[in-house]
Amino acid sequence: MKVLIVSDSHGWSEVLQQLKERYERKVDAMIHCGDSELSADDPAVEGYFIVRGNCDTENQFPYDIIEGVEGRRIFVTHGHRYNIKMSLMNLMYKAKEYEADLVFFGHSHLVGAESIDGTVFVNPGSITLPRGRKEKTYAILEADHETTTVCFYDETHQELVSLRQVFN
Template identity: 70%
Template structure:
């Protein structure tokens, strides 16, 4: 399983189109974790699994999506409804309810990846307005039977190798 994860693009449709053109043939799924600020019929967001963020006005986007990909269960949310700026505790409980193997979220604009219990939690940061770093970022997750590799990239598609992490499954 290979997944592109992006969040908090805040109206920058060109980067979503660019990511799609670059990766759509090499990933199994493309995920947008909310605050796209685009309509559901915008061509830039077509092909992505999209959730509704606190800055989105589009009612067509759900707040949460649970999707099976490559034999794994992915839970996608923006994070504002789970207070992710304070703690991942509420998000962890919801992930357990869903039986999620992976939890992709945004909202804080802070990138990070960690394993909590048996699930991997990933915030790809913001592709437009990063916090904590100057790079605008997205992530690629590659999963095989034994491990999950998380790699972060900037908006020029340069890998931020010091942030890469591999989790044992």
């Protein structure tokens, strides 16, 4: 399984279109973790599983998505409704309730990945307004039966190798 994860694009439709053109036929799913600030009929979000963030006004975007991809249960949310800037505890409890294998979220604009009780949590950072580092980022997650690898890339599609996480 290979998944593109992006978040917090804040109206920048061009970058979503570029990511789609680059990855659409190379990944099993394209996920946007909210704060696109685009309408549901914008061509830039076509093909993305997309959730509603705190800066989104589009009512057609759900707050949470549970999606199955290649036998993995994925929970996608923006994060603001789970207070992720304080702790991942609320998000972890919801992930357990949904029986999620993977959790993708945004909101904080802080890039990172970690495993909690066997569930992998990924925040791709922000593709337009990063916090904590200068690079604008997105993530590619690849998983097989044994290993889950999360790679982070900057807006020029160069991997930020020091951020790569591998979970067994």
